[in-house]
């Protein structure tokens with residue numbers, strides 16, 4: 520039975536949302552990766568109940584937190600994880616920061632596969648490490664891995680880490696088991712630790728599968744840190760609650776120490792409640808959300824096909840972020856993102872944020888109502904029709 524109506528969104532204007540309060544004025548935000556939908560009823564109830572206590576002193580993370588993480592891995596992803604593998608943390612970016620600080624010395628290197636989430640680039644640079652880019656290759660409209668170059672980068676003396684984005688933001692790719700095996704074997708061979716950011720693991724569409732990196736084989740589990748959070752799946756990014764899964768005891772101890780030293784281990788009172796409620800009760804909401812998002816993606820594809828037929832949409836296998844190649848209509852401007860905002864009052868992310876080779880690409884967030892999405896698309900189309908052709 521349809522319980523949730525995703526045509527109705529929360530009015531987020533003037534609610535201190537980054538996505539909705541960048542600048543004043545009439546604009547349509549299809550950028551920052553959060554959703555405009557209200558969360559599942561059970562999550563809201565858990566937060567309201569906690570708020571009603573009236574006292575918000577330092578929280579103790581209860582067993583239910585760890586049990587909820589284990590439960591979700593089992594029921595949703597058919598994977599067994601142990602309580603001792605779980606490190607609580609305030610976010611995936613804080614996790615990456617701790618990991619980079621711990622496993623690289625200044626000037627040592629980290630591999631990423633571009634175009635990729637801009638905070639991978641930022642976290643590596645902020646922590647004094649060097650970025651090695653293995654550009655994903657477009658082959659017949661799909662992104663594939665350049666294994667030869669990957670191995671060249673992995674075998675360098677200074678390469679210590681590989682940050683995998685699984686599923687991949689912004690291209691929406693679900694890496695297959697075979698692809699992950701090839702990447703993982705190269706990392707094992709050259710002693711490169713794998714950090715698998717799996718924050719988008721639950722938003723996966725019909726016909727595609729997410730493969731948890733640590734589930735592939737024991738050797739991968741023992742040479743990896745998996746970063747997860749309910750934040751993308753359940754629209755809880757502001758609660759700052761996440762977890763790292765680290766089966767290798769030695770690696771676990773090092774990461775635990777880094778989390779303590781960087782003071783990013785204490786999840787706030789609401790984060791704990793939201794995390795538990797989401798993983799315990801979020802299934803139904805998520806199932807209904809996925810249907811809605813898939814329809815939004817279809818709508819976007821058809822919209823561009825009709826209005827700007829030379830646009831190439833990379834239909835996402837996962838994530839609510841759509842990677843759109845608009846280069847057939849693109850004319851060089853200093854910042855496509857700013858120009859779209861100023862001339863058309865729509866905010867999307869410029870492909871350039873994810874790779875310097877992705878000028879003329881846009882990342883469009885479809886986690887909003889169809890009405891808002893349609894208005895945003897109308898503005899994008901009018902920008903290219905009116906200003907650029």
Ligand SMILES: Cc1ncc(COP(=O)(O)O)c(C=O)c1O
Pocket residue numbers: 552609610611612613636684688716718719748750756761
């Ligand atoms: C791949 C990826 N990792 C991490 C994050 C952010 O994680 P957090 O808010 O937990 O720091 C995002 C947000 O968009 C993301 O896309």
